[in-house]
Amino acid sequence: MPSQPGHNGWRKKTGGYEFWRKTLNSAKYVVAPMVDQSELAWRMLSRRYGAQLCYTPMLHASVFNRDQHYRNEALQSCPEDRPLPYKLDVREQAGCQLLTVHGRTKEQKGPKTGLANWKYIKAIRDNVKIPVFSNGNIQYLSDVTRCMQETGVDGVMIAEGNLHNPALFHGIDPPIWKMAEEYLELVDLYPCPLSFVRGHLFKLFHHGLVIHSDIRCMVGTGKSLDSLKLAVLKMKERCLNDMEKFRTCPEMFESKLPHPYWICQPYVRPSPEEAEENQKKREATKRPLDLLNIPADMIGMSKNKIKKKIKNPHKCFDGSKKTQYEKCESCQNPRGKKCAFGLCKKCCKNKTKTETLDCVGHGIYLKSKIEIQEQCDTKRKELDLLEHRLTSGSTYNAGHQEVKGHQEVKGQGHIPDHCDNFAGKNTEKEAMTECCEKEITEVT
Incomplete structure (x- = not known):
């Protein structure tokens, strides 16, 4: 982020509106950070159709910390992209330069999501001195315009609306x-x-x-x-x-x-x-587990194990009975249990590549x-x-x-x-x- 030299060698953060205008080019059409859905290819498609600012996907912190491949994949970018890494800033006093308000309470999630309340967003907009983005209730470009007029926000962030129509910010509904x-x-x-x-x-x-x-x-x-x-x-x-x-x-x-x-x-x-009514209908169609008439060999098992046993009668829960694996036909490694050629994965890869074959067991489909x-x-x-x-x-x-x-x-x-x-x-x-x-x- 752009910053300026300060006292004692520290660099001072750019102010909220200066950061928004100079670094983000006063972006008002924003695509939200989404788990496994705001990757580079989708960001570039969204930018092609009017998105002015995009975020990297939401990241799993512990996996990001330990897995280099995950970091490379999550932060993939190109010169035309320049996304904002997803992070969480809570308070303006802590140095927050920009704030996005979702307009929903913590209870509004899953089937209880409901509508975002733009009054909450406007109240926050009126009480902070940094740029504010609104998020929620955006289905068409006309909703973007109305939201900015009613709340006074500096930009609008969309997620689900973008996933169903990446051209939303262009005001079109393509095939x-x-x-x-x-x-x-x-x-x-x-x-x-x-x-x-x-x-x-x-x-x-x-x-x-x-x-x-x-x-x-x-x-x-x-x-x-x-x-x-x-x-x-x-x-x-x-x-x-x-x-x-x-x-x-x-x-x-x-x-x-x-x-x-x-x-x-x-x-x-x-x-x-x-949503609650639909859940009740689904529950009514489920077949209850009959614990009074279970086979003798399942008595004493937990409900979870009984379900697994009913689904797979040959399943064994005795850890002392280890499975004996057969040897690969080309080497001494254990063969894949479902390999079509009786080989280990390495040998199977070589065979399928040489002869242009499929092996469903190893997930190879050349x-x-x-x-x-x-x-x-x-x-x-x-x-x-x-x-x-x-x-x-x-x-x-x-x-x-x-x-x-x-x-x-x-x-x-x-x-x-x-x-x-x-x-x-x-x-x-x-x-x-x-x-x-x-x-x-x-x-x-």
């Missing part, structure tokens, strides 16, 4: 597959763990995966980046086909969503009351990777032709956020009982048809 394709291109440039990519696809495709459950399985079980790329192409294919049907028969796609499912749009959590790449190339060519046919002759509009019937989330208001319904029955077929004609064109 979900377009954002996924651009993100995967950035992952090729700035690699990250596969679990991060999987998490982003689940968020981007949230509404689409409700309809296309087979693609949900592809995303959830994909073992490589190429397998996730194939899932994105499958989703793109389904979306383009449905968009073609939408032109002639929009009533097939009537829903409570403000846009068709193939358009990036916010996800609204159920209200605390609805043959499948080549096949998936070929499928991706073929599918991509087919979809390019379909997309060109759908978009030829139409005027591009990268989506919009002013949807007829859209119910904005007020900082001090309440989401109606049907909180998962932004537009409800006010979203007319005529408006949707007109919207689709514009949104159907590929984002340039």
Whole structure:
């Protein structure tokens, strides 16, 4: 951070507003630090669509301290990025240069999250002399503007809204597959763990995966980046086909969503009351553990062990009975229990690499990777032709956020009982048809 020489050799911290203006360039569109979700590739995608300031992911302090690989992965950056490392400053008197206020109490988490209260944020803004960012209740760019007007904050930080629509700060709602394709291109440039990519696809495709459950399985079980790329192409294919049907028969796609499912749009959590009711329904469907009629060999076991034994009757809890491992067929190391070739992992790697094979037991998929790449190339060519046919002759509009019937989330208001319904029955077929004609064109 920029600082100035002080007495006794100490360097004085830059003041809050000076730091915000000179170092952060008066950033007001901010992407929050998120666990396993604000990695470099996602930050670069967010910056491409209007984010002016991004944070590194939230870090696990003890792992960060002991693991060099974790540190390198967490702090990955590039000249175009320059993120702020995530940290916690509590008080202005302790040297805090910038403060973000979430507007929720400590009890508001999980199913009880509810709405952030912008009155709390405004109260803090009015009583500190450093820049303040607001966080909470941001679903569209219009919410950003209204929040800054009502609270007087210097910027707005978003998290969940950004995960469902990384182009939120540009005020557009692009096709979900377009954002996924651009993100995967950035992952090729700035690699990250596969679990991060999987998490982003689940968020981007949230509404689409409700309809296309087979693609949900592809995303959830994909073992490589190429397998996730194939899932994105499958989703793109389904979306383009449905968009073609939408032109002639929009009533097939009537829903409570403000846009068709193939358009990036916010996800609204159920209200605390609805979440509690949903939990009760889930609990009612669970089969209770019958402790009165358990087999004789399970008597005396804990509930946890009984559950494990019922799930796996061959499971042994006797630590004295050690498993005897067979030897690898190529060396004297223990072989993998599930290896397809009866080898240890090292020998299996050599064999699969030499002969281009798969080994499910060791999680090696060299043959499948080549096949998936070929499928991706073929599918991509087919979809390019379909997309060109759908978009030829139409005027591009990268989506919009002013949807007829859209119910904005007020900082001090309440989401109606049907909180998962932004537009409800006010979203007319005529408006949707007109919207689709514009949104159907590929984002340039």
